[in-house]
Amino acid sequence: MLEDQSNVKAWFYLLPALILLGIFIFYPIVNAVFLVFVDNYNYQTGTYDGFTLLDNFRYVLSDNNFRMAMLNTMLITFVSVPLSVIIALLISVWLNAIKRMQGFFQTVFFLPYVTNAIAIGMAFAFMFNRRYGLINWFIGLFGIEPVNWVGMGASWGNAMIALIIYITWLTLAFKILVFLSGLQGIDKQYYEAARVDSASKSRVFLKITVPLLSPMIMYITVTSFIGAFKTYTEVIGMFGERLGPPGNDRAMITVVALVYRALDRSGVPGALSEAAAASLILFAITLVFTFINMQVSKKRVHY
Amino acid sequence: MEITLENLTKVFQSKKEEETVAVDNLDITIPSGKLFGLLGPSGCGKSTTLYMISGLLRPTTGKIWFGNEDVTPVPPEERGIGLVFQNYALYPHMTVRQNIMFPLENVKMDKQEGLEKAQEIADLVGIGHLMNRKPKQLSGGQQQRVAIARALVKSPRVLLLDEPLSNLDARLRLQTREEIKRIQRETGITTIFVTHDQEEAMSISDEIVVLREGVTQQVGVPQKVYDNPNNLFVAKFLGTPPINVFDGRVENGKLYIGDADIANYDAPDQEVTIGIRPEGFKIVERSSFKVDVDLVETIGRDTTLIIPHPNDETQSFRAIVDSEYGVQPGDKLKFNVKPSKIHVFNKETGELV
Numbered sequence: 123m124l125e126d127q128s129n130v131k132a133w134f135y136l137l138p139a140l141i142l143l144g145i146f147i148f149y150p151i152v153n154a155v156f157l158v159f160v161d162n163y164n165y166q167t168g169t170y171d172g173f174t175l176l177d178n179f180r181y182v183l184s185d186n187n188f189r190m191a192m193l194n195t196m197l198i199t200f201v202s203v204p205l206s207v208i209i210a211l212l213i214s215v216w217l218n219a220i221k222r223m224q225g226f227f228q229t230v231f232f233l234p235y236v237t238n239a240i241a242i243g244m245a246f247a248f249m250f251n252r253r254y255g256l257i258n259w260f261i262g263l264f265g266i267e268p269v270n271w272v273g274m275g276a277s278w279g280n281a282m283i284a285l286i287i288y289i290t291w292l293t294l295a296f297k298i299l300v301f302l303s304g305l306q307g308i309d310k311q312y313y314e315a316a317r318v319d320s321a322s323k324s325r326v327f328l329k330i331t332v333p334l335l336s337p338m339i340m341y342i343t344v345t346s347f348i349g350a351f352k353t354y355t356e357v358i359g360m361f362g363e364r365l366g367p368p369g370n371d372r373a374m375i376t377v378v379a380l381v382y383r384a385l386d387r388s389g390v391p392g393a394l395s396e397a398a399a400a401s402l403i404l405f406a407i408t409l410v411f412t413f414i415n416m417q418v419s420k421k422r423v424h425y
Numbered sequence: 426m427e428i429t430l431e432n433l434t435k436v437f438q439s440k441k442e443e444e445t446v447a448v449d450n451l452d453i454t455i456p457s458g459k460l461f462g463l464l465g466p467s468g469c470g471k472s473t474t475l476y477m478i479s480g481l482l483r484p485t486t487g488k489i490w491f492g493n494e495d496v497t498p499v500p501p502e503e504r505g506i507g508l509v510f511q512n513y514a515l516y517p518h519m520t521v522r523q524n525i526m527f528p529l530e531n532v533k534m535d536k537q538e539g540l541e542k543a544q545e546i547a548d549l550v551g552i553g554h555l556m557n558r559k560p561k562q563l564s565g566g567q568q569q570r571v572a573i574a575r576a577l578v579k580s581p582r583v584l585l586l587d588e589p590l591s592n593l594d595a596r597l598r599l600q601t602r603e604e605i606k607r608i609q610r611e612t613g614i615t616t617i618f619v620t621h622d623q624e625e626a627m628s629i630s631d632e633i634v635v636l637r638e639g640v641t642q643q644v645g646v647p648q649k650v651y652d653n654p655n656n657l658f659v660a661k662f663l664g665t666p667p668i669n670v671f672d673g674r675v676e677n678g679k680l681y682i683g684d685a686d687i688a689n690y691d692a693p694d695q696e697v698t699i700g701i702r703p704e705g706f707k708i709v710e711r712s713s714f715k716v717d718v719d720l721v722e723t724i725g726r727d728t729t730l731i732i733p734h735p736n737d738e739t740q741s742f743r744a745i746v747d748s749e750y751g752v753q754p755g756d757k758l759k760f761n762v763k764p765s766k767i768h769v770f771n772k773e774t775g776e777l778v
Contacts, residue, residue: 424518
């Protein structure tokens with residue numbers, strides 16, 4: 123009896139949150155799934171020409187913009203995530219080892235996290251400026267000719283390198299924060315024991331630090347993969363709504379950018395269904411990779 | 426290999442520039458192939474001394490010799506020591522085998538040879554059947570043995586143990602201390618261990634040093650230190666139940682507590698502090714040392730008598746007598762004191778008179 127009562131009470135307390143979740147999360151998801159399976163959906167009138175099982179998927183998969191978006195998204199994800207995890211790990215270990223100026227460097231590395239991705243995106247774009255940018259000046263010191271990274275008619279490859287560097291740098295901050303707090307939680311005696319046992323620095327890192335930090339590394343890897351699959355703001359920050367260098371529009375389009383672009387064409391019948399199909403495909407990919415990550419973690423993570 | 430500590434001093438400096446002398450001018454020679462105990466209350470500098478021998482701490486001044494080699498500037502990884510931490514510091518993500526193999530892999534020993542060596546050492550400490558377990562799946566005593574095996578596997582010149590028994594329960598502690606003694610005998614390795622437990626130190630050490638606030642109080646074979654303490658601190662620190670302390674005096678070659686004549690004692694007339702071990706009392710027919718028994722605790726063959734303290738009625742002292750006497754609470758007894766169990770100290774300095 124008592125259980126029944128407390129159950130009612132619990133549901134009552136949950137109600138405000140459930141209503142909000144229902145309106146803003148569950149309804150849009152259901153609606154997105156619905157959109158995928160209707161033909162020629164008209165946003166203004168809410169009408170459609172019957173149901174279809176695969177037409178919207180088929181259309182999206184044959185769309186060149188979607189193919190480009192998929193390629194870019196995968197490239198960004200599988201290069202920037204491992205790169206930033208490894209760099210963040212090395213920086214955290216280094217930060218944890220130094221005594222002087224630790225607070226200062228911690229602040230410096232954390233700054234990207236508290237700044238606006240659009241604003242620093244513009245700053246980064248300028249750093250990659252052909253004539254005045256810091257990057258070309260720097261490689262110029264080694265006698266390398268200025269590269270057209272993000273300027274008029276810049277190639278897809280150059281723009282992608284610049285974008286990945288920017289995303290990697292931007293996502294370092296949070297990773298360093300998590301790794302550093304993880305490192306500070308590791309008992310110093312493990313390191314003293316390893317020292318007495320004549321372990322080299324690289325062995326201490328690989329055999330002690332990484333395994334003991336593995337729960338954090340796993341957490342960061344999973345959330346970073348999910349975040350990277352949804353890359354959008356960084357592209358806007360660096361390239362604006364053209365989604366690419368001037369004269370090479372949409373070269374840096376990502377799946378989420380493609381979905382948002384569909385909103386501009388919402389008057390065109392079927393445009394929203396394409397967006398829904400693209401987002402469901404992305405959702406499926408994210409799900410698969412998270413599942414793979416979890417499976418790997420069962421073997422590799424030591425809690 | 427003999428270890429010599431020469432004028433070893435460690436001063437810790439806090440952020441506010443306050444200096445704490447943890448170890449003060451220590452001069453000890455630790456004999457080769459023996460089990461040596463660093464004994465003292467917490468904060469006496471015993472662990473600091475151990476960590477200086479390991480090389481993890483650098484001495485402020487002084488030198489450490491391993492045989493004829495001055496190892497003071499040598500980093501821990503090159504000293505050839507095995508160290509067992511108080512909480513063992515076993516790598517939680519590695520199996521017992523991987524833990525024991527770790528030091529061997531560091532020196533790039535051949536894998537097959539390493540596996541054999543690890544198994545051999547694990548068998549020696551009695552955990553050979555647990556090689557595939559993780560530390561979490563082991564009891565405290567088993568973890569302790571893994572830690573000892575990991576320290577021994579690379580055949581160190583010295584084995585260092587930091588409070589090896591403090592994390593174990595009473596029964597396991599007894600068992601493990603025998604085990605440590607056995608392992609030390611079988612390997613013949615010079616072993617230094619730290620403890621605040623005098624019973625532990627006395628039961629397994631070949632030699633002990635008693636430290637107080639970083640200063641050596643006494644070095645020697647445990648029983649000799651117990652029988653002939655240099656000062657009141659050592660006398661009080663060793664023995665359970667602890668030594669009884671009385672205010673007394675030397676007068677005309679005799680030792681008195683109040684009016685009771687305890688023994689003959691050859692020293693100038695003076696006020697003194699008298700220490701008498703609980704087992705130093707004998708019940709006799711005629712003596713001027715008269716007591717009223719307050720409480721009686723009989724444990725096996727010994728009876729502990731709790732008796733009001735002659736200097737202060739609110740305090741009490743303990744005497745251990747044979748249970749055959751059948752002493753009852755409220756009995757009036759007369760005591761003789763065994764001269765070898767009496768220790769007379771200077772009232773101010775606590776030094777032996």
